[in-house]
Amino acid sequence: MWTVGTVLSILCNARYTGYQVWNKQRTTEVLVDPCDVAVGVHQVRRGNPGSSWVWSRRPAHPAIVSLENFDRAQVAPVILGTSRAYVFRGLLRCGFCQRSMEGSWTNNRPNYRCRQGHHRNVFIREDKVAEHLGALLIRAVAASQNRSDLEMIDVPRALAGQVAMCRSMGLTFTYQPDIPALVTVVRGESIIIMM
Numbered sequence: 001m002w003t004v005g006t007v008l009s010i011l012c013n014a015r016y017t018g019y020q021v022w023n024k025q026r027t028t029e030v031l032v033d034p035c036d037v038a039v040g041v042h043q044v045r046r047g048n049p050g051s052s053w054v055w056s057r058r059p060a061h062p063a064i065v066s067l068e069n070f071d072r073a074q075v076a077p078v079i080l081g082t083s084r085a086y087v088f089r090g091l092l093r094c095g096f097c098q099r100s101m102e103g104s105w106t107n108n109r110p111n112y113r114c115r116q117g118h119h120r121n122v123f124i125r126e127d128k129v130a131e132h133l134g135a136l137l138i139r140a141v142a143a144s145q146n147r148s149d150l151e152m153i154d155v156p157r158a159l160a161g162q163v164a165m166c167r168s169m170g171l172t173f174t175y176q177p178d179i180p181a182l183v184t185v186v187r188g189e190s191i192i193i194m195m
């Protein structure tokens with residue numbers, strides 16, 4: 001039978017976007033009996049967080065689900081009340097105090113905020129950050145590889161793939177609300193994307 005869960009699991013399956021995705025799971029050894037180590041271990045498959053998935057740069061087979069629908073489906077479990085996912089968790093810093101911005105679910109969408117007492121509240125919608133991530137990533141790759149051929153730099157088109165790439169490059173972004181802009185530093189060079 002088709003249930004909401006069935007549809008959601010199809011929309012959330014990264015392979016249906018046409019891209020090949022690796023490292024979705026890992027194999028872990030678990031003690032069969034924690035009270036008796038002599039019994040030995042058995043192997044179990046555990047899911048890795050979306051941030052550590054590895055996406056192919058280009059589509060590998062025809063898509064069933066568009067990247068846009070895949071990205072939108074990532075927040076569906078939140079809407080259904082099963083979990084809360086903030087893709088930029090730990091990646092966004094507040095331009096006033098440099099602390100990590102916290103996820104905040106308001107107006108039926110994910111946002112990030114900083115509410116430190118000594119400066120005014122800082123708030124940014126997740127989709128506003130997502131809109132600029134590809135451009136920021138291209139500039140960051142250019143800076144890290146010392147390249148000027150920006151149009152030749154390939155970054156994943158799916159937001160999940162872009163976020164995974166940011167995490168693997170160790171990038172964090174500072175949101176400067178007064179400009180407004182996103183800033184990241186690569187090899188001592190500040191990259192600024194106006195929002």
Ligand SMILES: [Zn+2]
Binds near residue numbers: 095098116122
């Ligand atoms: Zn702050």
